[in-house]
Amino acid sequence: MSELTLRPAGDITPMPGIDMTTRLASVTFPNPVFTASGCAAAGQELDQFFDVAELGGIVTKSIMMAPRSGRATPRMAETPSGMLNSIGLQGPGIDAFLDKDLSWLSHRGARAVVSIAGGTVDDYAKLTAKLRGRPGLAMIEVNISCPNVEDRGQVFACDPHASAAVIQAVKRAAPTGVPVFAKLSPDVTDIVSIAQACVGAGADGLSLINTLLGMVIDTDTLRPALAGVTGGLSGPAIRPVAVRCVWQVRQALPDVPILGMGGIRTGLDALEFVLAGANAVSVGTTVFGDPRAPVRVLDELARALADRGFERFEDAIGLAHKPPVIHVPEGPDPVGDEPTPNEHRPVSFEGEA
Amino acid sequence: MPVQVQGEVLSIRKVGAYNAMTVVAPGMAELTRPGHFVAVQVGGPESSMLLRRAFAIYDVKERGVYGGTVEFIFAVHGKGTAWLAARRPQDKLDLVGPLGKPFRLPAQPVTATLVGGGYGSAPLLPLATALRERGCRVDFVLGAGSADRLFGQLDAKRIASSIEVTTDDGSLGHRGRVSDVLPQLLDRTGAEVVYACGPMAMLKAVSEQAAARDLPCQVAVEESMACGIGVCMTCVLPVVGDDGLTRLVRSCVEGPVFLGDRVRWNDIGSLPPDVVGSLNAAGGGH
Numbered sequence: 001m002s003e004l005t006l007r008p009a010g011d012i013t014p015m016p017g018i019d020m021t022t023r024l025a026s027v028t029f030p031n032p033v034f035t036a037s038g039c040a041a042a043g044q045e046l047d048q049f050f051d052v053a054e055l056g057g058i059v060t061k062s063i064m065m066a067p068r069s070g071r072a073t074p075r076m077a078e079t080p081s082g083m084l085n086s087i088g089l090q091g092p093g094i095d096a097f098l099d100k101d102l103s104w105l106s107h108r109g110a111r112a113v114v115s116i117a118g119g120t121v122d123d124y125a126k127l128t129a130k131l132r133g134r135p136g137l138a139m140i141e142v143n144i145s146c147p148n149v150e151d152r153g154q155v156f157a158c159d160p161h162a163s164a165a166v167i168q169a170v171k172r173a174a175p176t177g178v179p180v181f182a183k184l185s186p187d188v189t190d191i192v193s194i195a196q197a198c199v200g201a202g203a204d205g206l207s208l209i210n211t212l213l214g215m216v217i218d219t220d221t222l223r224p225a226l227a228g229v230t231g232g233l234s235g236p237a238i239r240p241v242a243v244r245c246v247w248q249v250r251q252a253l254p255d256v257p258i259l260g261m262g263g264i265r266t267g268l269d270a271l272e273f274v275l276a277g278a279n280a281v282s283v284g285t286t287v288f289g290d291p292r293a294p295v296r297v298l299d300e301l302a303r304a305l306a307d308r309g310f311e312r313f314e315d316a317i318g319l320a321h322k323p324p325v326i327h328v329p330e331g332p333d334p335v336g337d338e339p340t341p342n343e344h345r346p347v348s349f350e351g352e353a
Numbered sequence: 354m355p356v357q358v359q360g361e362v363l364s365i366r367k368v369g370a371y372n373a374m375t376v377v378a379p380g381m382a383e384l385t386r387p388g389h390f391v392a393v394q395v396g397g398p399e400s401s402m403l404l405r406r407a408f409a410i411y412d413v414k415e416r417g418v419y420g421g422t423v424e425f426i427f428a429v430h431g432k433g434t435a436w437l438a439a440r441r442p443q444d445k446l447d448l449v450g451p452l453g454k455p456f457r458l459p460a461q462p463v464t465a466t467l468v469g470g471g472y473g474s475a476p477l478l479p480l481a482t483a484l485r486e487r488g489c490r491v492d493f494v495l496g497a498g499s500a501d502r503l504f505g506q507l508d509a510k511r512i513a514s515s516i517e518v519t520t521d522d523g524s525l526g527h528r529g530r531v532s533d534v535l536p537q538l539l540d541r542t543g544a545e546v547v548y549a550c551g552p553m554a555m556l557k558a559v560s561e562q563a564a565a566r567d568l569p570c571q572v573a574v575e576e577s578m579a580c581g582i583g584v585c586m587t588c589v590l591p592v593v594g595d596d597g598l599t600r601l602v603r604s605c606v607e608g609p610v611f612l613g614d615r616v617r618w619n620d621i622g623s624l625p626p627d628v629v630g631s632l633n634a635a636g637g638g639h
Contacts, residue, residue, distance in 0.1 A: 038586075039584060039585070040584055041583060041584045041586075045582050045583040045584050045606070046582075046584065048354055048355060048582075049355075049357055049582075061586075066630060067629055067630035068630040068632065069600070069601050069624060069628045069629060069630040069631045069632055070586065070589070070601060070632065071624065071632060072622055072623050072624040073576070073577070073587070073588075073589060073590070073621070073622050074577060074587075074622070075586070075587045075589070076404075076577065076579050076585070076587035078402060078403065078404050078579075080401045081401040081403065082403065083403060083404060083579060085579075085585070085587065087585075087586045087587065088632055090586050090589070090601060090630075091630075093630070227622065235403050236403070285403060286403065287580070287584065288403060288404055288405070288579045288580035288584070288585050289394055289403045289404055289405055289580075290357075290394070290447075291357060291449060291580075291582055292357060
């Protein structure tokens, strides 16, 4: 653990001279590090460890229309450099969320990115309508990795038409000036086609990626480790998959804002996502082991950018897609270069006539 | 309010089948009450184990030659605790704590029975001291699989008016479970409150025996946790609220101490249909 985690809350400031602001569609955020949905609840618990308003935004746990118990336990299994979870979207329902959680975030001066989840297209539209006129709402993230109860439980995010239908409904209901981001699942054959469908349906940006479906079997009980049998794999184990998804979508959709996430643990991890094309990043599972991780990653990212000579965060976005920088080798001037006057100024020495 | 501290191992010693680890963790001791726990990062900065390990706090010292210390007891269960057991004095250890809701202490000097299973006795020992300071009578029942898996009998003997020991294999004390001896002890001592910490099956039995006598019973549960601070939602169990409704509540922030008669012991690990917002068969998403 670096010494940075020792600093008291509120003491981490980005490197002076680095402009860390980033723009996601119509909204400018003071910096590009966010929490990740499902890994920060609604910010209050983490506010004990750092000021939630210091981050670019707080992405809240996906909220549904009604209160929801989630699944039975066990809900979690640790895996190499990751974890498997099967929470089942436990939550208080949208009304309690608005009263208690969103109003608290707004009061604290945090920028809330509200993640919504539903079982039908209509659920998503209703949830979005409830968010209208709510102070503190900076953005909506649409969790489409949910079973569509109107289509035999087929996950919205695995079908371009179902994904587009949800995004279209959300966009129609969304307050103006509040960007709508679609959060995509990596468990698809071609993530670019889903991304294009969402953007075609009006998504202002994309969140990449949700968890990968995984499974662990307990070799003592000889049964699946999770009560829900399968679960979502997250953490550094999935980072290369996430970076690949950001890269592919950035290549296909050069102008669409991307919020990148998947196993970010350090500032350099975040920089990978940015170079692949992310306009901002979310720090998720790492928070479980290090509650101060988001502010630490922000600080480390700022330092990493400064070390590499960047003055503006946004200059690094998508840079890995550009051709490599050609370094002129040191040595004699290439033939044909015009000598500068200085280089040929006659030199005289003491004692010379 | 918990703190995150880069602590330093002061000592680690074997106690029977367990390890007792003391860590210099400035700022944590003064906030700690009996029943609080600490969440420990394992495996070092590049560890492939991302999740913290949670342990009940056994002892704290607010000041000392080395500054405030926190001591916890653990058994080696897997790679994370094996790594922890291999730490040596002066090794660095990242701690978050104190976490959770501690035991509530009675306002009057009552007669209390404390029941510990395995190293579940760890948080009960400071609790016993706090109860004694309030003029309470304290009786202990400590149980374990075998004598080497008991923890704190000597401390308990020193603090309490009486102590009964049970082991599954009969290697020390009564052969059997704590629930074999608890009813008679409750009746004999005229116990007015019960506190317990240990495996779920033991907590269930103790809660039922206390409830049968109308005794208030507080239990500290040991649920599997990923974060310990209330954000991951993995450590939930079905608990009846003041409104009579059952919810899946987080044992890390709403617990680990619960009223024994509020926990629906038989429904842990399942999803009763009357839980608020209970998922039906069509539920999903993660």
